[in-house]
Amino acid sequence: MSAVDTGERRRSGEHRPVITELIDEATVQSIAEDAWTALVGEDEFLLPTPGELPADVVSSWVDVVGPWTGSVVLTTGRETAAGLTRALLGDHAPEELEDEDVADAFGEIANVVGGNVKAALPGTSALSLPGVGEAPAVRNPADLCRVDVLWRGEPLSISVQGALPALPVPSQH
Amino acid sequence: MKILVADDSRVMRQIVIRTLRQAGYDDHDIVEAEDGADALSKVSSEKPDLVLSDWNMPNMTGIECLQALRSSGSAVPFGFVTSEGSPEMREKAASAGALFLIAKPFTEDTFKEHLDGMLS
Numbered sequence: 001m002s003a004v005d006t007g008e009r010r011r012s013g014e015h016r017p018v019i020t021e022l023i024d025e026a027t028v029q030s031i032a033e034d035a036w037t038a039l040v041g042e043d044e045f046l047l048p049t050p051g052e053l054p055a056d057v058v059s060s061w062v063d064v065v066g067p068w069t070g071s072v073v074l075t076t077g078r079e080t081a082a083g084l085t086r087a088l089l090g091d092h093a094p095e096e097l098e099d100e101d102v103a104d105a106f107g108e109i110a111n112v113v114g115g116n117v118k119a120a121l122p123g124t125s126a127l128s129l130p131g132v133g134e135a136p137a138v139r140n141p142a143d144l145c146r147v148d149v150l151w152r153g154e155p156l157s158i159s160v161q162g163a164l165p166a167l168p169v170p171s172q173h
Numbered sequence: 174m175k176i177l178v179a180d181d182s183r184v185m186r187q188i189v190i191r192t193l194r195q196a197g198y199d200d201h202d203i204v205e206a207e208d209g210a211d212a213l214s215k216v217s218s219e220k221p222d223l224v225l226s227d228w229n230m231p232n233m234t235g236i237e238c239l240q241a242l243r244s245s246g247s248a249v250p251f252g253f254v255t256s257e258g259s260p261e262m263r264e265k266a267a268s269a270g271a272l273f274l275i276a277k278p279f280t281e282d283t284f285k286e287h288l289d290g291m292l293s
Binding site: 108 | 181183184185191231276277278280
């Protein structure tokens with residue numbers, strides 16, 4: 001028996017949990033419902049019913065880095081994101097929304113949902129500032145907890161998705 | 174009283190200000206800051222009676238702003254309004270000198286619970 005510690009045993013014994021071991025769909029749905037009631041309005045509900053997302057979608061997300069690393073991503077139609085922005089701004093909503101308004105409002109919803117998902121995960125994690133645009137790709141379908149809902153009849157998805165395996169780094173020329 | 178609301182999201186600043194009004198604190202002056210560095214500078218120039226600050230912000234985070242304030246000798250009452258309400262964050266906030274941490278999403282009742290002794 002060799003006394004040399006190669007670290008192999010520790011490495012092979014390491015277990016990085018996938019998200020479904022840490023959080024379930026009902027918890028994600030409940031976190032989102034609380035965020036909607038507080039931010040969007042007291043009478044605003046998320047129906048747990050899947051709908052077909054339109055072709056023109058926008059996503060907002062925050063990254064969670066810790067014992068589990070990944071992103072909490074909200075995706076909906078561009079019109080629905082604008083509707084959410086108007087609801088958040090209330091009386092302060094301008095007649096013509098700027099892209100910046102939608103990025104700010106939709107990003108903030110991802111921040112609140114993501115912050116609460118992070119709080120429900122074990123251990124200490126860090127949260128990024130929100131991003132808005134094209135959703136980060138799902139890297140591992142087994143490391144995904146997705147909830148599909150309807151807000152005012154329009155589809156919206158909330159995806160808690162792992163960041164591994166890392167995407168290949170594009171070669172530099 | 175003058176309240177400084179610091180958040181990098183303009184929408185969230187509006188929601189915080191709206192919630193303050195809904196909670197009955199509608200006769201206070203409000204000053205806005207768009208990140209921790211802006212808040213630090215406005216504590217000095219505007220001399221608010223209370224700072225309500227987000228945690229995660231570009232340029233300077235809320236906790237860095239609080240630490241900078243305390244190291245410069247400022248004892249301005251400071252509370253966090255943040256999407257991160259884990260026990261670790263609460264402990265870190267309290268040990269840096271924050272009076273409270275309100276987790277987003279919040280309601281006007283949450284605001285009343287933390288601010289009633291201070292503002293009314």
